[in-house]
Amino acid sequence: MKTLLAFLALAILPLLALAPGCASPSRGADGAALYANRCSLCHTPYSPSDFPSGVWAANLKRYGPRAGLSERQRDLVLDYLRAHSSDASAFAAPGS
Secondary structure (H helix, E strand, C coil): CHHHHHHHHHHHHHHHCCCCCCCCCCHHHHHHHHHHHHHCCCCCCCCHHHCCHHHHHHHHHHHCCCCCCCHHHHHHHHHHHHHHCCCHHHHCCCCC
16 A cells, blocks of 8 residues: 555656646646656557657547646647657747
């Protein structure tokens, strides 16, 4: 039981920082953490560069609710995945 509680505490505490009103150093870091923590509950996470952004958007729409992601959290994860997707250059800021 103690092991289960310790696991749950370690899994949940980082997500508390994503609660509305909490300061966040980086949307990308938040999205990466959510992707690693939530998506790995069901499968080994894929590399973001494995798919184009459209595939990631469709997958998040379909599986985000199953992973317990709020709309805001899905947006954070999608921002992260788009920034590192196989077509990431399409989403890069001009001049970067």
